[in-house]
Structures are given as structure tokens and as C-alpha cells.
Amino acid sequence: MRDPRFDVWSPFAERMRVQINGEIYDMARSDESWWRPVGVPEIPAEGPVQEADYGYLIDDDPHPYPDPRSLRQPHGVHGLSRTFDVNWYQWQDADWRGRQLAGSVIYELHIGTFTPDGTLDAAIERLDHLVELGVDFVEPLPVNAFNGDHGWGYDGVYWYAVHEPYGGPLAYQRFVDACHQRGMGVIQDVVYNHLGPSGNYLGKFGPYLANQHQTAWGDAVNLDGFESDQVRRYIIDNVLMWMRDFHVDGLRLDAVHALVDTRATHILEDISMEVDAYSAHLGRPLSLIAESDMNAPRIIQPRMTGGYALTAQWSDDFHHAAHVTLTGEVDGYYEDFAETRGRGMGALKKVLTRGFFHDGAMSTFRRRHHGRPLAPELNAWRLVASTQNHDQIGNRATGDRLSETLSAEQLALGATLLMCSPFTPMLFMGEEWGSTTPFQFFTAHPEEDLGRAVTEGRVREFSRMGWGEQDVPDPQDPETFRRSKLDWMELDKPERAELLELYKRLIALRKAHPELTSPWLAEVAVEYDPQTGLFAFWRGDLEIVLNFSDEEQHTALDVDVRWTEYRELPRILFATNEAVTLDGERATLPPHSAAVFGPTPE
Structure with a gap:
């Protein structure tokens, strides 16, 4: 029987060979540009011990490249791929029936800084804290393989592989299983709109990127150009992999406004149809949450009305209105939310009663009108709201949280606003006790030139806002990463413990009153x-x-x-x-x- 683990799609290649455990085998090309190995001996697939390191030699290039669908990159993003048997793990969640997003509370966390060890197994040890808090869904930032030991994860280059320093794919299965056994679902943050700058070899295999479309990160993913059918399948198969092989309950789709797709059926609609079909097969709910900058109702509208039918989308408008009202900060994109003498309350009223603030209104920050109104019958829980999240903290110059400038009383005020709002509330790790550790932008690019470029780019970005070079933490400095780790010892302080109890009471109140x-x-x-x-x-x-x-x-x-x-x-x-x-x-x-x-x- 043919072993499909080593099949690879590569329309660019004229000749393809695969290196498996040091041995090189020829590959044959099909009409669909899929290459399959010839004469490979049987390699046992039972368990993680019987594994093979492998890579592809394209044309006359002597360098073996990792598998675009690699499940493990134990040697980093530049090294060989390793096989992984997704069926070896013995799941203990047979009784898990899932959770619907409506009525739930989400908790966003970054695996690398959630605990001192920064691993998936270490995160399991803190899950009981989330259960006691009243969390329904855990939402990890991206865990796919990226360059370097630590980073936010949004510059991943192997979407199918779990970042090895976190523990790899087997540890991820344990993590999801542990969440389910405690009654919590998992929504995994994924990035399909761009690839990271280091370790991206997909362009050697095929047209994964489209130079006819540009994003803030360079060439867009090829969703509508030549050979784009297989690129779309690459994304959809990855979506289903997380749900089938890793049992996740939903995905948070990063920056969907950067998914440039001119085809009659948008990739988001394709994804939602496939997930709905798989949800019906599983008999439990699966959620898709978009991060969208468009304020476009079609993201969450039903397909029969021309929408993409995703479950929900993030609400930046709620965050901005709440932030202005709580802090008085009115610079940058906060400007529109701070009407004269209104303390942001007028914007807050509009968001609470109409969902979007920019619903066709003028956006001063964008210098144009932005968005369109939501339908009156919209279910408000389809907007995921927060007063703090990784973006709104980490994209500040020093990664400062609200606890840096607000008192415990003001933090409690913001918590009440969030938990009593009509939207799906989301907390960012440590918010529940008013953590004082920052969440800064950190990277660990081994390439000296790339690391320097990231550091200089960060300085340039904030120099336009009046920040000096000495005031902006260096993303490449290991201390920037270390200082961003949660300090769980803060819970020993009475003021922090009191705020945690307040969050518990608020979540319990939310669940006790159907209003x-x-x-x-x-x-x-x-x-x-x-x-x-x-x-x-x-x-x-x-x-x-x-x-x-x-x-x-x-x-x-x-x-x-x-x-x-x-x-x-x-x-x-x-x-x-x-x-x-x-x-x-x-x-x-x-x-x-x-x-x-x-x-x-x-």
C-alpha cells in the first residue's frame, strides 16, 4: 500500500526526490502536479518512536527542503521535517460535546509567556485556574512553527506543525484533551493571510504567494491566481486538521481583511461551508472567529444573504470606545471615539446599541468613511469584545497593560462594562488579576540581518509618534521576552486577589442572569x-x-x-x-x- 505521508504538491518542479532517513528516493508526478515517492520501503506509522526525518530535493538543488504540510519541525523551520502519527495519542475526551460560542467567555493566552516554562504541558498545570475563573474557551495565540525559539507566532511558516519549543504536536494534543476534560473548549489562533520572513520555502514548490496582490507583510497568499485551487485546499485542509486531528473547537482567523480573493466564492465562505459540514459529522459545534478590520457585516451574515457565515468577529470598536472612556487617551485611531466633552461615552453608547461605531461614518484615522451598519436582527454575541488583548497591548510601544495607568477600582469598572455588555467577552491572560507584567513585541530571529531589521523597524514605527530609540524595547533582546511572562506570584497580593474574585463574581453573574x-x-x-x-x-x-x-x-x-x-x-x-x-x-x-x-x- 502506498504511503501518502511523503506526497507533495509542486507544479514548479521538473524533477523531485525525497530524502527519508538519509536515503534518497525518486518521485513520480501526477497530472495534478502531486509528486509521489517510488520504491520507498515501508516505514512503521505506529507511535511517535517509529518516525522518519525527511525533506525534498527539487530539480538539481542538493539542499533538502521541509514538507509544506510538515507536522513536526524538530530541527527548526530550516531543518528536515519529521513524520508524526496523529492517531497514536489516546484521547480521553469521548464525552466532550463541545460548547457554543453564544453565552461563553473566552480567555486569550500566549503559550510562551503564560507560564515560566512557556510550554503546553506547563500551561496544563494552570488550567484549573481558568476553570475556577469561569472560562469557557481557551484561545492560544498561534502555535504553528516559526523561526526562533520564541515569538508571538504570527510569522509562522509551517501551518501544519506545532512549534517545537512549546512541546510539539503530541503536547498540543495533551493540552486540548486536558481542556476538554475540564469542560473548556479550545479556539486556536491561525494565520492564513501571510507567511513569515524566515523559513518560508513554499515558493520553491509552487505559487503559494501571489505577486498580483500585496499586503502589509508583502505578497498576498495566492487565493485567486493560477494554480490557486491547491493553495485554497492547503488552507482548508489545515483548518480541518486542527479540528479532526487535534480536536479543537474553533479557529480565530487572523486579519481576514488581508485575504485578497476576487473569486466568486470567497475563501472564507469555502472555509465556513467545510467547517459546517464537519461540525454536522462530529455532532458538536465548531466556531470560526474572524479578526476583521473592515466592519463588514458580510463576515458573519448567513450565506443565503451573501455573507460568509463565520460564527463571529472581533470588535475593535468596543475596545476603542471602552479604552477612551476608561483612560481618556485620544491619540491615533482613538480620536474618533472621543467626541467633545463626551469622554467617549457617546461612542460607547453607539457600540452597545448598534454593534459597530464605524458603520459608514467618517474614520479620521483612515481619512475616509468606513464600515456599514449591522442588521438590526444581528445576534450581539457574534461580536467578540475585549478591553485588553494581545494586539492592543503588544502593539503599544512598551506593551503596557491598563494596570500601568489605571487603579484597581478603574480596572474593576472596565471589567463590569465588558462582562455586562451584550457581546462575547474575551479576557487577555493576567487581566483577571490586573497583571502588571507587560506584553511586549518579542522575536528571536537567528539571522543577524533579519533581527536587526525587525529592531530598526520597531524603532522607526514609534519614532513617528515621538518615542525615542531608548524608550522602545528591542524585540530581539531576550529580556523583552522574559519580562513579558506572567508573574503568578502577584496573586499573593491582596489587591490582585480581590480583583480576581471580582472577575469570578462577574462571570458567575453573567451566567446566572439570562438578561x-x-x-x-x-x-x-x-x-x-x-x-x-x-x-x-x-x-x-x-x-x-x-x-x-x-x-x-x-x-x-x-x-x-x-x-x-x-x-x-x-x-x-x-x-x-x-x-x-x-x-x-x-x-x-x-x-x-x-x-x-x-x-x-x-
């Missing part, structure tokens, strides 16, 4: 006063009141409008500060505090 997971934006009502700093919004019969000011504020709850059917006066269901009081219908909130009020049942 907080109601999917209808049309049911959200907002009132605010920029003079007092009070901001209030309704979720069904619950009124959430936030005091963004430095002074104590008093407000009358809107009992007559909302609670006329109840005989009793409202009560405090949750408060960030014990000093929040309620006297009949009149509430008093200390500076930088928030509370959730609800009716007292008969």
Missing part, C-alpha cells in the same frame, strides 16, 4: 451624562450603572419605566465597591465604581 447573555442589540438602552461621568445601560430588567468620575455620584434608578410589574424596590445584585448604596430608588456610587441593579421578585 446578560440576551443576543438582541435592540433591547439595549443607554443613558449617560458626561458632566457627572455616569453611564447607565439596561439589559432586560437589569440596570448597569458605571461612575467613571473621580467623585461620588448619585442617581435615580429608572424604576418606573422598567420595573412597574414588581412590587418591591430594586436591589444591588453586584457592586465593585462595598460603599455602593441604594436608598429606595436612589443609588450612590463612589468614584470609579459600578453596580448592577435588579428587581426584587415577589
Whole structure:
């Protein structure tokens, strides 16, 4: 029986050989430009011990190149590939029935900095912390193979392989299994819009990149040019691999606006159709979440209305509106969210009631109009919201978190806003206790020239914003990576432990009251006063009141409008500060505090 592990697609090659464990074998070409080895002896596939290191010799090039579909790169992205038996691991998640995204809480983490050891097995040891917090989905940043020992993972070049310093593919299977055994799903962050600058040999095999389209990272992936059918299949097969061989419950698709595709059926629609079909086969939900800069409803609209039918997309608009209101920062892309004397509250109201802020409105940062309105019937949980995430922290000059400038009371205020919003909330690792460790941009490119170029590019980027070279951490400095690791010892500090307990209470509150997971934006009502700093919004019969000011504020709850059917006066269901009081219908909130009020049942 033919062994398909060594088959490779290469329309560019005139001659192809494969080197397996030091021996070289000829390959035969099919009509579809797939090459298959000739005369390869049987290589056992049972277990990780019976493995083979291999690579491809293209035409007369004596250098063996890794497999574009490599499952392991134990020698780095420039080394030989190694076979891996995806069926060897004995899964313990037969009872896992999955989770739907609606009503869930996501926790974004970076494997390399989540624990001191920075491995998948070390991350397993911290999963119980997430269970106690109330997390439903763990979302690791990209784990595919990239150049160097450490990095963010968005410059990966082998999409099928798990980064070896994290533990490789077997450790990843253990990690997903451990999450499932604790009742949590896994949403894996993947990058299909570009390839990293080092170790990308795909262009030697075929037209994986398209020079007719450009992105911020160079040539776009070839989704619509000559020979693009197999490139699209390369992506779709990778999507299904994560779900089939590694049991993940969903994918977060990085920067889908950079997937340049002029074909009648967009690659995102192809992906969603394939995932829906596989979900039906598995009998459990599978989610696709897009990071999109377009504010385009078609990303999450049903296919029958011309949409791509992805499950959800990130909401930068919520982040920006919340950030301006919490911090007062109004530079760069925050400018549009800071209306005169509004403290960002007007933008926050629009986002909470309409989903998008830029829904065809003028974008000062882009110098053009941007986006289009969401349909009124949109399910609000299809927008994934956060007050902090890897992008919005790590793409700042020093990678500073909100804890760098906000008090614990202000952090609690932001947590209440996020958890009581109509969207799917996502936390960034350490946010739940107000971690003070930064999350900086770090790389470990072994090539001196590439490393220098990354460092100089980072300095140039922020020099335009007034930052000096000495103020911008060097991505190539190992200390930049080390200082970005979470400090779990911070949980021993009373202030951090108290914030963690507050997050637990908020997540429990969200799950206890169906009003907080109601999917209808049309049911959200907002009132605010920029003079007092009070901001209030309704979720069904619950009124959430936030005091963004430095002074104590008093407000009358809107009992007559909302609670006329109840005989009793409202009560405090949750408060960030014990000093929040309620006297009949009149509430008093200390500076930088928030509370959730609800009716007292008969």
C-alpha cells in the first residue's frame, strides 16, 4: 500500500526526490502536479518512536527542503521535517460535546509567556485556574512553527506543525484533551493571510504567494491566481486538521481583511461551508472567529444573504470606545471615539446599541468613511469584545497593560462594562488579576540581518509618534521576552486577589442572569451624562450603572419605566465597591465604581 505521508504538491518542479532517513528516493508526478515517492520501503506509522526525518530535493538543488504540510519541525523551520502519527495519542475526551460560542467567555493566552516554562504541558498545570475563573474557551495565540525559539507566532511558516519549543504536536494534543476534560473548549489562533520572513520555502514548490496582490507583510497568499485551487485546499485542509486531528473547537482567523480573493466564492465562505459540514459529522459545534478590520457585516451574515457565515468577529470598536472612556487617551485611531466633552461615552453608547461605531461614518484615522451598519436582527454575541488583548497591548510601544495607568477600582469598572455588555467577552491572560507584567513585541530571529531589521523597524514605527530609540524595547533582546511572562506570584497580593474574585463574581453573574447573555442589540438602552461621568445601560430588567468620575455620584434608578410589574424596590445584585448604596430608588456610587441593579421578585 502506498504511503501518502511523503506526497507533495509542486507544479514548479521538473524533477523531485525525497530524502527519508538519509536515503534518497525518486518521485513520480501526477497530472495534478502531486509528486509521489517510488520504491520507498515501508516505514512503521505506529507511535511517535517509529518516525522518519525527511525533506525534498527539487530539480538539481542538493539542499533538502521541509514538507509544506510538515507536522513536526524538530530541527527548526530550516531543518528536515519529521513524520508524526496523529492517531497514536489516546484521547480521553469521548464525552466532550463541545460548547457554543453564544453565552461563553473566552480567555486569550500566549503559550510562551503564560507560564515560566512557556510550554503546553506547563500551561496544563494552570488550567484549573481558568476553570475556577469561569472560562469557557481557551484561545492560544498561534502555535504553528516559526523561526526562533520564541515569538508571538504570527510569522509562522509551517501551518501544519506545532512549534517545537512549546512541546510539539503530541503536547498540543495533551493540552486540548486536558481542556476538554475540564469542560473548556479550545479556539486556536491561525494565520492564513501571510507567511513569515524566515523559513518560508513554499515558493520553491509552487505559487503559494501571489505577486498580483500585496499586503502589509508583502505578497498576498495566492487565493485567486493560477494554480490557486491547491493553495485554497492547503488552507482548508489545515483548518480541518486542527479540528479532526487535534480536536479543537474553533479557529480565530487572523486579519481576514488581508485575504485578497476576487473569486466568486470567497475563501472564507469555502472555509465556513467545510467547517459546517464537519461540525454536522462530529455532532458538536465548531466556531470560526474572524479578526476583521473592515466592519463588514458580510463576515458573519448567513450565506443565503451573501455573507460568509463565520460564527463571529472581533470588535475593535468596543475596545476603542471602552479604552477612551476608561483612560481618556485620544491619540491615533482613538480620536474618533472621543467626541467633545463626551469622554467617549457617546461612542460607547453607539457600540452597545448598534454593534459597530464605524458603520459608514467618517474614520479620521483612515481619512475616509468606513464600515456599514449591522442588521438590526444581528445576534450581539457574534461580536467578540475585549478591553485588553494581545494586539492592543503588544502593539503599544512598551506593551503596557491598563494596570500601568489605571487603579484597581478603574480596572474593576472596565471589567463590569465588558462582562455586562451584550457581546462575547474575551479576557487577555493576567487581566483577571490586573497583571502588571507587560506584553511586549518579542522575536528571536537567528539571522543577524533579519533581527536587526525587525529592531530598526520597531524603532522607526514609534519614532513617528515621538518615542525615542531608548524608550522602545528591542524585540530581539531576550529580556523583552522574559519580562513579558506572567508573574503568578502577584496573586499573593491582596489587591490582585480581590480583583480576581471580582472577575469570578462577574462571570458567575453573567451566567446566572439570562438578561446578560440576551443576543438582541435592540433591547439595549443607554443613558449617560458626561458632566457627572455616569453611564447607565439596561439589559432586560437589569440596570448597569458605571461612575467613571473621580467623585461620588448619585442617581435615580429608572424604576418606573422598567420595573412597574414588581412590587418591591430594586436591589444591588453586584457592586465593585462595598460603599455602593441604594436608598429606595436612589443609588450612590463612589468614584470609579459600578453596580448592577435588579428587581426584587415577589
